[in-house]
Amino acid sequence: MDFLKDLKFDDKGLIPAVVQDATNGEILMVAYMNDQAVKQTIESGLVTLWSRSRQKYWVKGESSGHTQTVKEVFYDCDGDTLLIKVEQKVAACHEGYRSCFFRKVENGVGKIIAKPLFDPKKTYDK
């Protein structure tokens, strides 16, 4: 994991990761990793995050089954952002949408421009 020395983690020890659908280029989400989550993501081949709100590691999709299989990993010129191309199962967003970016700004207002692929209540209240 020689490349880890090129990465710059912020004052909380985190780095943002842009997660992109490897198939169609859609941006699925942006989440945060610490150095252990980066290592685990690459070693396991499943996107693993550090939850800032829950202060714990979690394999993305561990409760919903909507995992993200790592295809390619890139990092930017400043070493302060990761780009992870993945194969997404079902949907990335906990609100049921394929992508977390389901609101588009139109005339200054956020409009929902996608349809949910699953019902969060049914998926998470099992």
Next chain:
Amino acid sequence: MDFLKDLKFDDKGLIPAVVQDATNGEILMVAYMNDQAVKQTIESGLVTLWSRSRQKYWVKGESSGHTQTVKEVFYDCDGDTLLIKVEQKVAACHEGYRSCFFRKVENGVGKIIAKPLFDPKKTYDK
């Protein structure tokens, strides 16, 4: 700019913006905006950033001419990340590459996988 109330800026008053090529879906860069930079980006139609290192606004491409014309703006479920689809002139990266994500992790090592489109020395030392 009603959607601004949906956005969550961090403790420094910033929000990350993923900038994506509207034509081919390539991720060009991730940069940071404060609320004024978000407004200015939408009103002017040119990506405008808040430089954390220089503590000033800058229109992306103002010195190089490599501007980013805004095509579409999205934000995520948590309201803490923007996605801006743009028309990129020449290249986004100050190191001369089309995308800032020109390093790919291969067997744990960062490898340059792109060719620069311009010479930064010639572009910025004018």
